[in-house]
Amino acid sequence: MTTRRLPTTADVVVVGAGSAGCVIAERLSRDPGRAVVVLERGPRDWPPPAVRDLQVLPIEHGAGFARGHTEATGLPVVRGSALGGSSAVNGGYFLRWHRDDFDDWPAQWSPEAIAHAYDELDAPDGTMGVTAFADDELVDVVRLFESYWAQAMPVRATADPWPIVGVNRVRSNREGPLRRTSAEAYLRPAIDRPNLTVITDAEVAEVMVAGRRVTGVRVGADRMSVGEVVLSAGTLGTAGILLRSGLGSLIGSGGTLPLHEHREVLVHYRRHVDPQVMPTALLQSVVHTADDVEIRCYSTDMARFVKGVEPVGPAVGVAGMRPGSLGAVRVGDTGLLVDLGTVDPASARRMALGAESVRDMLNSSTFGGVVEPGSIVVDPVVRTSQHAWGSLPMGVRTDDLGGLDGLTGLRVVDGSILPAAGRSGPHATIMMIAVRIGDVLAAR
Numbered sequence: 344m345t346t347r348r349l350p351t352t353a354d355v356v357v358v359g360a361g362s363a364g365c366v367i368a369e370r371l372s373r374d375p376g377r378a379v380v381v382l383e384r385g386p387r388d389w390p391p392p393a394v395r396d397l398q399v400l401p402i403e404h405g406a407g408f409a410r411g412h413t414e415a416t417g418l419p420v421v422r423g424s425a426l427g428g429s430s431a432v433n434g435g436y437f438l439r440w441h442r443d444d445f446d447d448w449p450a451q452w453s454p455e456a457i458a459h460a461y462d463e464l465d466a467p468d469g470t471m472g473v474t475a476f477a478d479d480e481l482v483d484v485v486r487l488f489e490s491y492w493a494q495a496m497p498v499r500a501t502a503d504p505w506p507i508v509g510v511n512r513v514r515s516n517r518e519g520p521l522r523r524t525s526a527e528a529y530l531r532p533a534i535d536r537p538n539l540t541v542i543t544d545a546e547v548a549e550v551m552v553a554g555r556r557v558t559g560v561r562v563g564a565d566r567m568s569v570g571e572v573v574l575s576a577g578t579l580g581t582a583g584i585l586l587r588s589g590l591g592s593l594i595g596s597g598g599t600l601p602l603h604e605h606r607e608v609l610v611h612y613r614r615h616v617d618p619q620v621m622p623t624a625l626l627q628s629v630v631h632t633a634d635d636v637e638i639r640c641y642s643t644d645m646a647r648f649v650k651g652v653e654p655v656g657p658a659v660g661v662a663g664m665r666p667g668s669l670g671a672v673r674v675g676d677t678g679l680l681v682d683l684g685t686v687d688p689a690s691a692r693r694m695a696l697g698a699e700s701v702r703d704m705l706n707s708s709t710f711g712g713v714v715e716p717g718s719i720v721v722d723p724v725v726r727t728s729q730h731a732w733g734s735l736p737m738g739v740r741t742d743d744l745g746g747l748d749g750l751t752g753l754r755v756v757d758g759s760i761l762p763a764a765g766r767s768g769p770h771a772t773i774m775m776i777a778v779r780i781g782d783v784l785a786a787r
């Protein structure tokens with residue numbers, strides 16, 4: 344049931360119906376004896392096809408299913424605010440992390456457990472409708488991109504779900520031309536369960552704490568008493584709730600929480616002839632380099648995807664996937680204040696080398712029929728991938744299942760608890776951890 348009225352009690356409250364929260368809510372409400380309430384700050388309407396369309400990123404200023412945050416240098420930092428959370432507005436790139444990205448994860452996360460949870464999501468009959476872009480779906484620059492890099496690097500077979508150092512055709516969570524969101528995959532099938540209540544337009548201000556036990560949540564003037572709170576409000580949303588609740592010192596962080604981000608440099612170019620761009624997603628193929636850089640061949644100018652963005656030409660992105668430096672998030676008078684931090688010298692060097700190799704690619708004969716000579720420009724602004732993660736890493740600030748050290752009645756299951764950087768985007772892996780943690784909790 345979706346409603347706007349807050350009950351007074353529940354066994355479990357899941358805060359945030361995003362990528363992770365929808366999975367957790369579905370898992371925990373399988374037991375008809377457990378009353379589960381989901382509190383989501385986004386609107387009641389399910390994101391319509393115009394929002395889920397893979398040909399748009401609906402994150403412009405004032406967008407109905409997204410929320411912007413203030414960033415120290417003015418970079419746009421946006422998150423989904425909707426049933427489905429960021430999965431309702433993101434790029435639809437759904438790649439696993441590399442097998443060895445999990446080497447340092449806590450013991451609970453065996454290779455078999457990780458593979459099993461990913462399989463639920465992205466196997467051929469998986470919940471998220473994941474398929475690789477087919478050869479005949481590729482835009483011309485992506486075809487050129489793959490053929491250029493294939494001369495020097497291995498190419499992953501498109502049916503293989505595990506990325507490699509080499510050329511990785513993007514796998515996408517989709518239903519025809521639409522993003523398949525976590526809400527469509529997990530919340531909608533469970534929505535009629537009598538013990539599951541989804542409350543929208545419900546922004547949790549804080550959790551209520553008695554000693555070292557979390558006892559409930561506050562939404563505006565309303566309070567709910569609950570057995571357990573699962574924070575799935577995303578790395579930024581969860582940090583905001585914990586800090587507003589005065590829990591910063593209890594979790595050993597004072598007034599800020601750290602975060603990691605995949606910073607990105609864009610290499611722009613102009614085309615000889617503006618293409619008749621075929622309907623497609625923003626990102627169809629990436630290269631993962633041996634020095635932990637992801638080279639992203641965007642299908643066309645970003646301005647075609649995001650309303651209000653100035654057209655500057657198509658771009659190839661170079662993202663540092665294992666950054667050494669940290670940003671931070673804190674709560675200010677006007678809301679969350681995000682500082683993505685500065686790029687550490689080693690990562691900056693790797694990104695600069697990556698940008699040089701992209702320049703070589705665009706100047707090569709492979710791209711000769713497309714790129715206007717002299718038009719290649721490396722953008723001096725180091726941008727964000729909108730991926731912030733890792734403020735409460737498992738095994739460091741939380742236990743193996745997101746339980747906060749020193750507090751009972753509270754668990755975090757979202758991007759906050761990723762314990763290390765992966766060499767692919769975070770979406771598939773955040774959903775994977777929710778599947779695994781959901782399984783363990785549901786079996787208790």
Ligand SMILES: Cc1cc2nc3c(=O)[nH]c(=O)nc-3n(C[C@H](O)[C@H](O)[C@H](O)COP(=O)(O)OP(=O)(O)OC[C@H]3O[C@@H](n4cnc5c(N)ncnc54)[C@H](O)[C@@H]3O)c2cc1C
Pocket residue numbers: 358359360361362363364382383384385400402421422423424425426427428429430432433434435436437438545546547548575576577578580581584728729730731756757758759767768769770771773
């Ligand atoms: C524009 C964009 C493009 C991206 N593209 C990709 C991509 O192509 N591939 C990829 O791998 N990753 C991508 N990402 C990142 C990926 O989508 C996110 O890392 C992932 O969805 C985060 O999942 P989550 O469960 O941690 O949080 P979210 O999915 O963001 O869910 C958090 C939910 O909590 C709600 N919430 C927040 N605060 C509160 C509160 N106080 N009370 C109640 N509810 C609250 C929010 O409204 C939201 O619904 C992208 C992100 C964005 C924003």
